[in-house]
Amino acid sequence: MIRRISQLQDKHQLLFAIIIAFAVVAFWRGIWGLMDAYIFPNNYALSSWISVFIGLAVLIATDYAAKELM
Numbered sequence: 001m002i003r004r005i006s007q008l009q010d011k012h013q014l015l016f017a018i019i020i021a022f023a024v025v026a027f028w029r030g031i032w033g034l035m036d037a038y039i040f041p042n043n044y045a046l047s048s049w050i051s052v053f054i055g056l057a058v059l060i061a062t063d064y065a066a067k068e069l070m
Contacts, residue, residue, distance in 0.1 A: 039051060
């Protein structure tokens, strides 16, 4: 089964790239939708700022973790 998928991927690289791009966009659209619904749904500005700070915290933490691994 894995060998057959690998063969298809080699023959149809553009198709697989489009499928993967669609999957990534759909995933992030779902995440943003959940954040809009659950992080201060009645206050768009506060929800946006909290999301920015959460994102920055994750970026800082992963940068620190990546430096520790090197």
